[in-house]
Every structure is written in structure tokens, then in C-alpha cells.
Amino acid sequence: MGMTVVQKVLARATGRRMVGIGDVVEPAVDLAMSHENAALVINQFLEVYRGTGLEPKPWDPSKIAIIFDHRVPAESPKTATNQKKVREFVAAQGITKFHDIRGDVGGICHQVLPENGYVRPGHVVVGTDSHTTSHGALGAFAFGIGATEMASVWALGYAMNVEVPGTIKIEVTGSLPDFVSPKDLILQLVGKLGAGGAAFHVLEFHGEAIRAMPTSGRLTLCNMSVEAGATSGIVPADEETLRYLREEAGVTDDVEMMVPEPDAPYERVVQLDASRLEPQVACPHTVDNVRPVTSVAGTRVHQVVIGSCTNGRLDDIAIAARILKGKKVASGTRMIVFPASGRIYRQAVAAGYVSDLMQAGAVVMNAGCGPCLGVHQGALGDGEVALSTTNRNFKGRMGNPASEVYLCSPAVAAASAVTGVITDPRNGGAA
């Protein structure tokens, strides 16, 4: 019996020839990522060393990445003080993969890591963020952990008690129609699997629609794999992975492609046909409450949000600009755009997208997580409805339990901003 990609990654990370599904292993970590919650990781890290007489030193500062994105610029003195504490720790420990609140190198962790070439095929990536699954887009095994577990990784350099997960193969044939995107594909899949349908499993993506998909779209797929409960999503490395690493991430050293063996054991195979896919919307208040856009078209929208680790990349902003150019955001609807990184923001400025969006009436904010997690930069009023390209619509997610959040692709969001109601982008802007 062969091995899935994740089995191969874990075999290598544990120095074994092979690992079986269900084995409990302690893989060496290639990259350990945190955001603002590094403040909590630091507390727990110091606690690990308490009473040992040992000096608290991370195992390898070059393998730790810290990116401020959840609350940028700080929304409160408490956050600012936490960020200050993290900066002091970063300086004292010599952590170089640190991305502060900056327009040159800042952004959302799940964009900053790939665009800087920090993630490679075959890596073990852990992050104190559930959407760490994103990095499977580059052929890595990437999964979310808690702050205490990260403190343990910082101390030891490996993750403890990782059960080798079983894999569900997702085979996507055909090609995506116009105005239908990877977001629609993953929404449909989450709806099909259910919120816990892939729990403790990995989703491994295959098929011609995946091979033809740029890394930006693969990041969207892997990002939202966790919404079906998956430990991770993964796209086996291919020519596109190599292209992205060389051309966009500036990687010049050797890249090892790690692909599944032909007789890898898949627990099941889910087949999807991209060419028959319609734009999808996840309705309140669960991500798996997914329907075709046509069945919710006409729903009044007060705030449209484009951005986040799911859909704040250049092609997401490009399609929104294409739809909104020369048009206006409907009166009574606000539109807020959050590029996923400073680099993407500058690219969107250079391409004229930011100007098109602003002239249409959108507000373009700094790169960061924005209102996705309900902290700042776009709270909703009682009874208001948001239509958002983010990844979660739980009750109260955007900060107000008396509001509703629908999730969709950038094309659906942009078309709906023009009409003020949920709109099928394939209709040329008619609601």
C-alpha cells in the first residue's frame, strides 16, 4: 500500500520510511506561525520553563513566523499592549520572520507566508489559527493548533501526539465557467460534506480543475477545508506550485515535489464537476448551509465585504473591479475591501483596481483580517445583513449576534454591491 501526501510528509518529518494512518507521531516542524495570539503563546512558553532552571529559548527562531493581522492597526490599548509585548519578544529572541503592521511587508498571515516563500511542498506547518490549512495549497501538511501546543512546539521543535489522518480524495473534473470561482467550489463541497463531515481527515484535491487553478484559488480551497472539519486541505505540488514559488514567492533554491503514491489509501473519493457549478452562497448561521445564488437572489444586503485570508488576493480584487468599474455601489449598501497583504494592495493600486473600486463607492482598507472576526473595521447594526467573501458566518461572527452574514465569492459580492441585493454575477448585474 502506498502513501498519501500527508503520510509522506509525516514519514519524512519523523525520519521513518513509512507511517500508517492512525499512527501517533511527533513530526519535526518546518514552520511555526502565530499572529497576535503570540502574546498568549509567550505566556505559555515561559510557563513551560518555570522551575526548570533552563533559559527560555525557542528551538529555532528562524522557523518561527509571527504576523500581525487580526487587529491592525490596534483597535484598543489592550491589543496594542499585547502587540508591544510580542515585538519585544521577537527582538529578544531574534525571530526574523516577523511581519509588523506595515505597507511593505505586512498582511494576513495566510498570504504573507506563501508570498514570501516560507512554505514549501513537503513542509510540516503549524499555526495558532484554524485557517492554517490554507498552506496545503503549496503541498505542505499545514494545520491549526492552540496556543499552549504552540508553546510546546517553540520549546521542542516538534508537534506532540499527531495522529496520522486519513485522507478523502476530492476529484474535480471540468473547468470553472465564467463568474464561477474556487470559492464556489469549496462552498459547494462544505455544503456537501457538512460542518463536521471531514473531521480528523485531510482533503486532498485532484483533477483537471485543480491542475488548471492558480495557487491563489488553491489557497481558497485549502483555507476553507477546515469549515468541513478537516485537519487540513492539500493540493499535491505540481508545475503551478513551482511557478508560484519561483515567480511570485522569489524562491531560488531547490524545491522538492512531494506527490501521493498511485496506490495511496483514500477513505473515500468525492467527485465534483466544475463545469456544472453555479455561484454558491452560505446562508446564516453555518458555513455548511449552502445554496445556489439563484435561490437567495434578491436578499437585501447592507454591507458587502471583499477580502480576508480566503478571498483578498489580486484575482479576487480584479474581478470585483471588473464588475464595479463605471458602476456605483447601491445607495444604502456599504462596500469594504481588505487586500490580503501590502504587496497585493500595491499591485491592486498599480493595476488601477483600487481606483475603480473607490470611484464605484467602495472603501479600501488596510491589509488585514478586517471585520471577519468581529473586532473592528465594519461592525454591523442590529438586523443588518452582510454579504462577505470571508470564511465564517456563525451567529455574531462579525461582532453582532443580531446581524446576519452570508458568504460568497468576490464576483457575487461585487455584483450584489451594485444592486444592493444578493445577485447572480452571470446576469450582467441584474438582480
Place this chain on the structure above:
Amino acid sequence: MSRARVVLALDDDVSTDQIYPGRYMATVLPTETPQFAFADQTDFNALLRSGGVPAGSVVVAGKNFGCGSSREQAVSALKGHELVIVAKSFARIFLQNAINLGLKLVEVPDLVAAEGDDLAIGLTELTNLTSGRRFAVRPLPAARQAIMEAGGLIPYTRKRLVGRGAAV
């Protein structure tokens, strides 16, 4: 065997946003997070804060409890009130965080229980004393039990670290 009353009964797919809303994430200290447990369920939150819920009281839920964000505050907030969570199943990161911090979880795949029921929780079996029904408890994987027995991940890691230090 421990006996406890169900103080809150929840459905499937309870997210960590429901357990601990994102707007309180700048609060990280386990001494401070409990005030925001189930903050958007204002009645239950008020009951918790008033001290009206005895230690060891049970929250029951359906499948995939703790889905969503990896925020550890969702665990420290519940642990601060010494709640026991009995669910049909748990989401992966929440389960791991609970074990790491020592929040008591009991997985009972066929659970039927309602608010106000009294439960007797054993290692292999849970009895709903109100309905008289008995349910099998699914044990935690052995590797995770080792962390529980060590008192959580911090002492477990500390032991490794000291052991390694001695070997060098």
C-alpha cells in the same frame, strides 16, 4: 463516577465563536477569560458570572462541539467555571486544546440529555439518571490520555525538556 446536572443543552456544530466571541480575543489570561464564556447567550453568561452554576456542572451538545477558530480562550473560559462538556463528538483543535489545558470532556456518540437532567458519568458509561438511559463513553486515544495524566501539556512538555536537557 461523578454526578452532575445539565445546565445547558446545545445542538450540533457549536462554534468557538459561540463559546467565546472573537471581540474578546485580546483577553488571554485564564483568570480573565471566564467572564466572556457564552457571552452572546446573555442569560447563561449572567448565571455563570453570578456564581449560580456549581463546579462540575455539565454542558451537553451534539456533534462537532468547538468547531471553527483555534482560540484557546474557548477552553480556558469553560475551564474557569469548572464545567464538564459532554458531546456526541468534538472538533479536532478544541479537543486538543481541552486536553492540553485540562478541561474535562466526555464523548458520548449516542447521547440524549436535556437541560435539568442529572447524569452519572463513569469511565466507560454515562447514565442519564433522569431518563434512566445508559450510553457508552468513547475513551480518548491513549496518546492524549498521557497528556491528561501529566496534568496538561505544559507539565508534559516541561518533563520532555528537562529530560532532553539532562541527556545533552
